[in-house]
Amino acid sequence: MRIDAVQAQRVLIDDAFRPATVLVHRGRIEAIEPVDHEVDGVVVRAPDTAYVVPGVVDTHVHINEPGRTEWEGFVSATEAAALGGATTLVDMPLNSVPPTTTVEHLKLKQEAADGELMVDVGFWGGAVPDNLADLEPLWEAGVFGFKCFLSPSGVDEFPPLDPDQFHTALTEIARFDGLMIVHAEDAAVLDVAPVTPGRAYRDFLLSRPDAAELTAIQRVLDGARETGAKVHILHLSSAKALDLIADAKAEGLRVTVETCPHYLCFAAETIPDGSSQFKCCPPIRDAGNREELWQGLRAGVIDMVVSDHSPATAEEKGRGDGDLQQAWGGVSGLQVGFSAVAQEARRRNIPVEDVSRWMSRNTADLVDLATKGRIVVGADADLAIYDTGVEFRIEATRLAHRNPISAYDGIRYGGRVTRTVVRGNAIDVEHPDHRWGQQLRRPGS
Structure with a gap:
């Protein structure tokens, strides 16, 4: 409408x-x-109990189409986004087959998305060992930057960069002033961490230590210093890295950092063993770490909050019958992220305007979308109505994303997004329409 x-x-x-x-x-x-x-x-x-905020700009979403559409797809992902107040997504280059590592693969992704979008969607490119020559053509074709891993990604078609390959790719991206976004866990640290098969969350946590993040983040910051490249640290889990990041920002390095709702809402000591819906990499850490992440957000060391929506089928999440070393790692939170973070923020006396800045304006600024993430004359009419007078009881089976698995299942929040407007089109949740979404390109491409 x-x-x-x-x-x-x-x-x-x-x-x-x-x-x-x-x-x-x-x-x-x-x-x-x-x-x-x-x-x-x-x-x-809007009722008097509601807040009208800019639509969420979620720059970290795995839509998985084409190739793994049984995990997620453009129709289901963008409907979940719209129901949760997200009006713009930027899709990650992996878990789809093929990954978005060449212009040809980008075109396949764009073809799959055509006519399937309820919200606006752009695309990240990927940096892998064999596509150095593809990076600038992808940039010119409109991707918003390049994702790489410093440890195995979990899918064979998207291998990690070793230290030399990372430096070479970063040098190339700096040459055309692109953006490198990094899954920062160090492969060498992970190789020597204790890996104990089984259902115990504590054992899984020991297999992904803080040191893996700290070592990798140091490499990213050193690379930014040496090459002058813009870098972005994905899904920060370990608060032990905050001082390192703060010093890098004070030094003037071009670095931004994100964290995710699941790191801000959950704590390791309350996760039941065998609960693969909570498994993600890097992992959810303890409650003290969680509070330090909140402090990092308030201090501006962490710039933004994104979903890292990474769904999979029940078969993949249940692989190993609760063995957390075997189950697919990823939290499905696209539809509930804003409501969850706003509720947790309210418990800490953090206002909604801060939550909106972290989840809309700052994420839009990361990808240079000046008409997104703000309510100003001339901006896209992307809006979300968040009503604290309406309870949100989360039932995984009623969420719009394709597979009914969620770490948020059963939680009640005192507030939910009740209406989303995408470029002036009020989404009708009872009669979803996928005509409104557009594909986005990097400005200037």
Whole structure:
């Protein structure tokens, strides 16, 4: 449904909530008027218990299509995004087959997405050992940057970079001022960590130690210093790296950092053994670590929060009958991320405007999408209505992503996204329509 305005008592404008009418014309925000402004047209009026925020810009999502569409796909992923307040996704280059490591593979991804999107979607490219010559063509074709692993990715078609290959790729990306985004766990540290098969979460945690993240992050920062490249550290799990990152930022290195809702919401000591829905790499660590991550966000050492939505089939998540060394690693949280983080933030007296900045504006800025992640005249009319007067009881079987598995199953949150607007189109959750989403290219490509 195309709308002409959204009216609410709390609209996030210039980093503060105030009463306003947001006027929409041809998918863009045309004007911001007083809340009692008369509108001739279709108006969405938010209740007084609601906040109107920019649509979430989730820059870390594994959609997996083509090739592993039974894990997830563009239809199911973008519907889950819309239901959770996310209006823009950037899709990771791996877990699809083929991975997005060449222009030809990017075109296959774009063809698979055509006509399947409820929200806007862009694409990351991949940096793997044999595609150095493909990096600049992918950049020119519109990818937003390049993901690499410093340890095995879990899928054979997307191998990691060794230290020399990483430095070579980083030098090449710096040459055309691209962005390298890094899964920062060190392969050598992981190789000597104790690996004990079984269901015990404590044993799994010991197999992915903090040292693996610290060693890899140091390599990323050293590479940024040596090459001048822009680097982004993905899914920070270990708070022990915060001082290292803070020093690098103070030095002036071009580094940004993300963490994820599951690291901010859960703690290792409360995860039941054999619960593969919580397995991810790097892992969910203890409660003290979780609180330090929150402090890192508040201090600006961590820049943003993204879902790292990485679903798989029940067969893959249940591989080994609860053996956490065998089960696929990844948390499915695309639809619930904003509500979960907002609830946990409220428990810590952190305002919704901070959550929105971490999940919308800062992520949009990471990928230079100046018309996303903010409510300003001229921006895309991408909005989410988050209502603290509506309870959100999460049932994995009722979430929109393809496989009914979620670490959030059974949790109740005192607030949920009740309406999402994508470029002026109010999503109808009862009658989903995949006409509204567009494919995005890097600005300037």
